[in-house]
Amino acid sequence: MNDFLKEFFPTVYHTKHKESNYCKYDNQWLQLFTSSLYLAGFIATFFASYTTRNLGRKPTMLIAGFFFIVGVIFNGAAKNLAMLIVGRIILGCGIGFANQAVPLFLSEIAPTDIRGGLNILFQLNVTIGILFANMINYGTSKIHPWGWRLSLSVAGIPAVLFTLGALFVTETPNSLIERGHLEEGKKVLKKIRGTENVDPEFNEILKASHIAHRVKHPFRNLLLRRNRPQLVIAI
CATH class of the missing domain: 1.20.1250.20 (MFS general substrate transporter like domains)
Known part of the structure; x- marks a missing residue:
């Protein structure tokens, strides 16, 4: 906005109103x-x-x-x-x-x-x-x-x-289970799913949590050969 430029970037404001469109906003700040x-x-x-x-x-x-x-x-x-x-x-x-x-x-x-x-x-x-x-x-x-x-x-x-x-x-059951609050995690899972029968999903989350805890140096693992295609695509 012009008023904003006048207040903080007056040189940009004056440059902006030149006829040429070249480098109107060339200001490092x-x-x-x-x-x-x-x-x-x-x-x-x-x-x-x-x-x-x-x-x-x-x-x-x-x-x-x-x-x-x-x-x-x-x-x-x-x-x-x-x-x-x-x-x-x-x-x-x-x-x-x-x-x-x-x-x-x-x-x-x-x-x-x-x-x-x-x-x-x-x-x-x-x-x-x-x-x-x-x-x-x-x-x-x-x-x-x-x-x-x-x-x-x-x-x-x-x-x-x-x-x-x-x-x-509420906190997610995955987060609670990851941090060792198993009973609280199961209680939250029952609440958000609206059923007492959550054992299959609870066991799946618990298994995933155990696998995640076994992963060491996750950022270093990104550089492994098997992960390079995904890393390149993401970048």
């Missing part, structure tokens, strides 16, 4: 503002894998929600470029933790017949969120000179909803 979110998300994923495994899926989602709310506060209240970048980094940490925990949570909590659908729904809602964000930006760009601040602050609504949702959901 603007690139850092944009890219810091993705870099922080990438790095945070490694920490999130630890919390997801050792603390559970629910606490990891709560950590993500905390990052989202704090990041929105920093960006919405930004007085200088440093606050903007710090806010983006914190939001990136939230994305790293959420993207680590939420698909895993959905996969483990869902019945097998709708598991794929729920995971696709997660991706669909991300893209719907992008659509809503663009609509909000379109509307707030007409509010001068603080529309950009409103746009960044409105992100607090889904951030709060996400955090509240994480507070009320």
Whole structure:
């Protein structure tokens, strides 16, 4: 938005209004503002894998929600470029933790017949969120000179909803069983499946957990010859 550029990137604002389209946004600080979110998300994923495994899926989602709310506060209240970048980094940490925990949570909590659908729904809602964000930006760009601040602050609504949702959901039976809480895991499994007859699924989760615990150096295993095709495709 022009008001945003005037506030934080005046040189970009003046360049933007030249006739030539070449390198209108050639500014390293603007690139850092944009890219810091993705870099922080990438790095945070490694920490999130630890919390997801050792603390559970629910606490990891709560950590993500905390990052989202704090990041929105920093960006919405930004007085200088440093606050903007710090806010983006914190939001990136939230994305790293959420993207680590939420698909895993959905996969483990869902019945097998709708598991794929729920995971696709997660991706669909991300893209719907992008659509809503663009609509909000379109509307707030007409509010001068603080529309950009409103746009960044409105992100607090889904951030709060996400955090509240994480507070009320149950931990997954897979996570509980992985961390040795077998009886609690079985109790949760009965609750979410709505039946007492969960022994086959419980035993399957228990077996998978034992296999997972026997895996040593999982990141190093990615480089093994048998795993290289999948690694190359993923990259």
